[in-house]
Amino acid sequence: MAHSSIVSLEQEERETLRAFITDQLGRGNLELPLLPVVANQVLLLSSDPDSEVAQFSSLIQQDQALAGQIIRIANSPAYAPRAPIVSLQQAITWLGLNMLAGLAFSVSVQSGVFHTTGYEQEVRGLWRHALATGLFGKEIARRIRHNVENAFLCGLLHTIGKPAILHLLSQAPGRSTERFSWRTVESLFDDFHVTAGSKLGAAWQLPDPVQETIRYYQDDQYHQASSPTKGAMITCLAHHLASVMLGNSSHDEKSLLTLPVVQDLNFYPEDMTALLELSETIKPSVECFLS
């Protein structure tokens, strides 16, 4: 009896929140968080082929916490520098400009707009998954020799709609201090994160392939993507691999083989084994980005 009343309470709460988010997302004047200045500039710079390292490092230096994080990541065992990295310029050289741009973007977004009190642990889990997806995406792209350059950012931002939903929930009337059950939040993610992500992607003017990935990365959707970067398809599989690696997937190594996206990417069992083996290097990289 007690159990069923909790369930119905939860259901009620979920319905109320569904109605709230549906209403919010349906509005023309939806208030989405603004992209932090540094993240915005990093994004602009990273899509400009003329950008210079010096511009990046001076930009990142504006945010001390960010600069510190970058240096720490570059010095971490996952990136095993030959000599201690002491300057931003050196860190950029070691991590690579693309990787760094993605990281700087993610760190700055994480600690800024999407810092949602009460869900720190869960939000960390979301970023962990997003980072792992970005890193797997890169390796999938390398394997099919197809546009490695775009894959990281597509993976990193494909579920940006999830923190956006949390952000919306924090604005739910009279609920700002209440913590909803994570189960409820997850069910709202399922229903709304693509729509929320698409709106955010458009508002932040994320690169076209990234916006397309946000819209179409799911198993039953990636066929609709038309970008020649194949970001949506690559991210779809990267998402599954990240879930398996982080232990939150219903798939195992064997059942992964039957996924349509594995078939569409024409991956044989040995290709999948090789990709899964990369967990060994991807896992510590993800952790060091987050710690």
Next chain:
Amino acid sequence: MTLSTAVDLIVIGSGPAGQKAAIQGAKAGKRVALIEQTRQVGGACVYQGTIPSKTLRESALQMVRFLQATEVFEFRMRDDIKITNLMTRLDRVMRAHGEFMKAQLTRNGIDCFHGRAGFVSDHEVRIQHLDGSATFVTAPVIVMATGSRPRVPDNIPIDHEHILDSDSILSLVYLPKSLTVLGGGVIASEYASIFALLGVQVTMVDTADRPLKFLDQELTEEFCGSFEKTGGHYRGGQNIHTVQWDGRSHVTTVLESGETLESEKVLVALGRVSNLEHLNLQATGIQPTTRGLISVNTHCQTTVPHIYAVGDVIGPPSLASCSMEQGRRAVCHALGLNSGVSPEHIPMGIYTIPEMSSVGLSEQDAIAKHGGALVGRARFHEIARGQISGMTNGLLKMVADPKGDLLLGVHIVGEGATELIHIGQMGLLHHMPIDRFIDNIFNFPTLAEAYRVAALDIAKQRQH
């Protein structure tokens, strides 16, 4: 024990070589199993080779023509042209080509299997499917047509992001400012000239003193001249020491001479290797050569006589055109069918900008073989059609015996070279005297007229 399906002919690989082998088998009334590891039929030729590179080339030429027109019509093009925009037609062309080939195979009643083939014995092949399951087929004749892929030299860390090969270069989404092309062969020269035309700063680096060393020197000189006019540089006689992405914005190529080249991207086009790794050749007793190729006799038979190898997997000339013919001939031989006269004069077509093409003996070979040669030249700017079309960079060179009577070879550089060459090829096949090109009438104005001009040039040099 697993059950094997028995067929008359197994073909492994659906590129140009495998397709023609399978179709020849089916046309002879045989039951054919064609095994392809990728989802689409067509091979590297359709998806990474001939078709995409030629589509990119065509788009680049169209863009340049358009740019030239903008000067006349006073409008501007976008500065940030993406390669993907240039490749818009590519997807359509590839899909149409793939579907056409698939329909052709189905129409001929060929059983197509999607999976990776590996020998179980010299008569049995295991087909591994994507989901890990397997199917087995047996046949009295097996044709290996597994093609090739770009070679990855040990000292070059190709990451498909900054340091690319001829497959990954096709997925670039923007034009880099600068590109170093490692290699001086056909693929290197084709891509180098296409990117240079698109305004990319291109430097080619190779050990040979000139690119495409197997071609007539005058042709390559003309090519280098055009390449340099578009801002390209050829650095011959150089060995590569290291290639490294600096993590920021450039790839640094260090030459053994100590010199350093910096560019936004590097294209590695240093040859190709045969696709043998999944074939489990040990089960057949066939030994690849030290260069990783399959050696065959003139009928494309391997050391195991009922196993044939055709196309890129056997090495040069590594052309789609030759691969198709090898596939057809191998199956004719296996089935005891007449395959017709073996091709004597194989034309070579190189889709650089400008195009180059060659058939028969070069001037140097003719001198070595006949003790001398008379050479006639026609420059495109002397031909009315060349002037009209603005194709003033071009040369047709005819090579004749020392008396100037008999045609021995034709070498052309300039737009349309790969089409024009076939007139010379027919001349060679029919042992045509030089005078036949003079006594006949060509459409006017055409580039074909260059044959007449070059023949007249030879006639002028005859000693009577």
